Amino acid sequence: MTHLLPTQTARRLPGNGFWRKTWAVLVKEFIQLKRDRVSLAMIAMMPLVQLMLFGYAINTTPRNLPTAVLLQEHNDLTRSILAALENTKYFRITHLPTTEAEVDQLLASGSVLFAIEIPANFERAVRRGDKPAMLVMADATDPVAAGTALSALGQVLQTALSHDRAIPDSMSLPFEIRTHARYNPAAVTQLNIVPGLVGTILTMTMLIFTALSVTREIERGTMENLLSMPITPVEIMLGKIIPYVMVGFVQASMIIAIGVFLFGVPIVGSLLMLALLSTLFITTNLSIGYTFSTVAQNQLQAMQMTLMFFLPNILLSGFMFPFAGMPNWAQWVGEALPLTHYLRIVRSIMLKGSSVADLHYDTAALFVLMLIAMTIAVTRFRRTLD
Amino acid sequence: MNGSDIAIDVHGLTKKFDGRAVVRNLSMQVKRGSIYGFLGPNGSGKTTTIRMLCGLLTPDEGTGTCLGYDILTETDKIKTQVGYMTQRFSLYEDLSVRENLEFIGRIYGIAQPVAAARAAIERLGLTGRENQIAGELSGGWKQRLALGACTLPSPQLLLLDEPTAGVDPKARREFWNEIHALAANGLTVLVSTHYMDEAERCHEIAYIAYGELLVHGTVDQVIASSHLTTYIVSGGQDGNLNALSEQLTGMPGIDMVAPFGTSLHVSGRDAAKLDAAIAPYRKRKGLDWQRSEPSLEDVFIDLMRRSQDNFP
Numbered sequence: 263m264t265h266l267l268p269t270q271t272a273r274r275l276p277g278n279g280f281w282r283k284t285w286a287v288l289v290k291e292f293i294q295l296k297r298d299r300v301s302l303a304m305i306a307m308m309p310l311v312q313l314m315l316f317g318y319a320i321n322t323t324p325r326n327l328p329t330a331v332l333l334q335e336h337n338d339l340t341r342s343i344l345a346a347l348e349n350t351k352y353f354r355i356t357h358l359p360t361t362e363a364e365v366d367q368l369l370a371s372g373s374v375l376f377a378i379e380i381p382a383n384f385e386r387a388v389r390r391g392d393k394p395a396m397l398v399m400a401d402a403t404d405p406v407a408a409g410t411a412l413s414a415l416g417q418v419l420q421t422a423l424s425h426d427r428a429i430p431d432s433m434s435l436p437f438e439i440r441t442h443a444r445y446n447p448a449a450v451t452q453l454n455i456v457p458g459l460v461g462t463i464l465t466m467t468m469l470i471f472t473a474l475s476v477t478r479e480i481e482r483g484t485m486e487n488l489l490s491m492p493i494t495p496v497e498i499m500l501g502k503i504i505p506y507v508m509v510g511f512v513q514a515s516m517i518i519a520i521g522v523f524l525f526g527v528p529i530v531g532s533l534l535m536l537a538l539l540s541t542l543f544i545t546t547n548l549s550i551g552y553t554f555s556t557v558a559q560n561q562l563q564a565m566q567m568t569l570m571f572f573l574p575n576i577l578l579s580g581f582m583f584p585f586a587g588m589p590n591w592a593q594w595v596g597e598a599l600p601l602t603h604y605l606r607i608v609r610s611i612m613l614k615g616s617s618v619a620d621l622h623y624d625t626a627a628l629f630v631l632m633l634i635a636m637t638i639a640v641t642r643f644r645r646t647l648d
Numbered sequence: 649m650n651g652s653d654i655a656i657d658v659h660g661l662t663k664k665f666d667g668r669a670v671v672r673n674l675s676m677q678v679k680r681g682s683i684y685g686f687l688g689p690n691g692s693g694k695t696t697t698i699r700m701l702c703g704l705l706t707p708d709e710g711t712g713t714c715l716g717y718d719i720l721t722e723t724d725k726i727k728t729q730v731g732y733m734t735q736r737f738s739l740y741e742d743l744s745v746r747e748n749l750e751f752i753g754r755i756y757g758i759a760q761p762v763a764a765a766r767a768a769i770e771r772l773g774l775t776g777r778e779n780q781i782a783g784e785l786s787g788g789w790k791q792r793l794a795l796g797a798c799t800l801p802s803p804q805l806l807l808l809d810e811p812t813a814g815v816d817p818k819a820r821r822e823f824w825n826e827i828h829a830l831a832a833n834g835l836t837v838l839v840s841t842h843y844m845d846e847a848e849r850c851h852e853i854a855y856i857a858y859g860e861l862l863v864h865g866t867v868d869q870v871i872a873s874s875h876l877t878t879y880i881v882s883g884g885q886d887g888n889l890n891a892l893s894e895q896l897t898g899m900p901g902i903d904m905v906a907p908f909g910t911s912l913h914v915s916g917r918d919a920a921k922l923d924a925a926i927a928p929y930r931k932r933k934g935l936d937w938q939r940s941e942p943s944l945e946d947v948f949i950d951l952m953r954r955s956q957d958n959f960p
Contacts, residue, residue: 272764274756282757283754283757286751286754290747293743294742297743297781483736483737483738484738484740486704487734489704490702490704490727490732491727491752492724492755493755646705
């Protein structure tokens, strides 16, 4: 017969063992994560796939944008301009309207993203050196696409027309390109997007990791065992959050490295500060996810809460729309979201080279949000099965 | 440590869920070093009572101590000295045997959790399976692991909630031998079960139904206190006993008729009425009527019926 009880009474360590118990949960969580292939794949694939999808979809030089050209005169010059436009590959001339009303309708319906109008007597004015205006109307609802194409326009036309002997040789373009961005005059620059994606991707993955951690224990029935043991809510919380801080750090490093090497985003400021504040942001999101987990009744509810929280983070943080352009109430909501503060931090450090002094407000805000979440989580944590 | 020889001492425990009392005014005392059997039908409040004892549920009414600690205010201290084996396997199914035991060792602050886990694996006979994922173990091995896990920190009190449900007879026998060995070492064991043979291996038993503790004491005391008179009827041709059973059921003075293999147990609470009721049948040919002690099962089924009458 075997004996169940240890031959000698197991010796217990003195003290309440806060870190020891936290460590026990941490080790357990790491092992469980290691066995959970879906989560492991998510850690690696989510930043990669999202960054590739968003990064390339948003940043890739736009091609074949449908364009309408309204020609008030037909001659060699206008033909050269059309050929040059087509050669850039940015524009694809799909419509040749004859009236301005037609142009407006094409733009409004979204049939074309650009409309170019060459006025009457254009060639004569060019040859005289009068610098006439060529009007370019852009649908700027997709500001990135519009901006890239427009910025290329002048350069391309100058190169193309320099071969035309009939035009006076000069360093500048013999006519003026007057652009008119319609629908969304505030354009977001490309460099803003990759740093923004760092924050967005981290928000999503971090929330999901911890949002399920407590509800999963309840649904699997392991919570009953855990609660019958001498462990406190704070120890459980830290033991469940800390492993994912490390996971989040690896993810953030991956995303930033891709941003730098693949998308050429600079890191003007201090890399150490970026790492420290990113860790703070990761911990804040993990705490919020964990709070959802203690409030939700089951895993489905926890997922729903996560999505409900994720959406305003995307819309009101300044990721999608310029923060300053939002109405006051939306800005107030935005201030309560960690992504808002992290976007300022990450953009400032990566693009502007800001120092800690510039960022103390946003750093403090992240810290406060983290403490609020942790306090709610610890007080909401049900220590009994009542 | 508390010097008293009472491990569990609770009075008037009541627990309500959504206004419905699941446990009503329950009082019990369990001596240190004894095996206390907790019996009762499904949903009678056994699990709820056990959970109140180890601090997993807060009683709505009542007071008491567990290992000398107050069950309302000192649950943290109780938890360090109690091993609780849940009805459902509640260790981590995605952790290996060794990892589960090491986790528990660390939580309880055992000096060398890795060595303690290794020793426990040897003791439990799990050598060779230490790296197997707990979720892939068979029922018997899971039960063994769960018992090993709750004894690992050397607790003073074991609370076992239907530990042998779904375990084969040989493993059950071994399990009970071990429980007795543990109690011999001074460990107090409170165990809930459905099996009558297990109840008979306890030092003391309590029967709980519809949230009320109806009877408690040693097996003999419980049987004596039932005041049941039982006759065992045997013999007769095929179908004879069946027909007799149908005729006797529901007659005044006869409270219970239950077939046991080739014999029939006929019981009544009032011996005189019972004798009167069966008198006409006693002379039937081929039937052998023998007055006997009721079995524990007769007693419990009678108790269950009576409590049902009280709580429709």
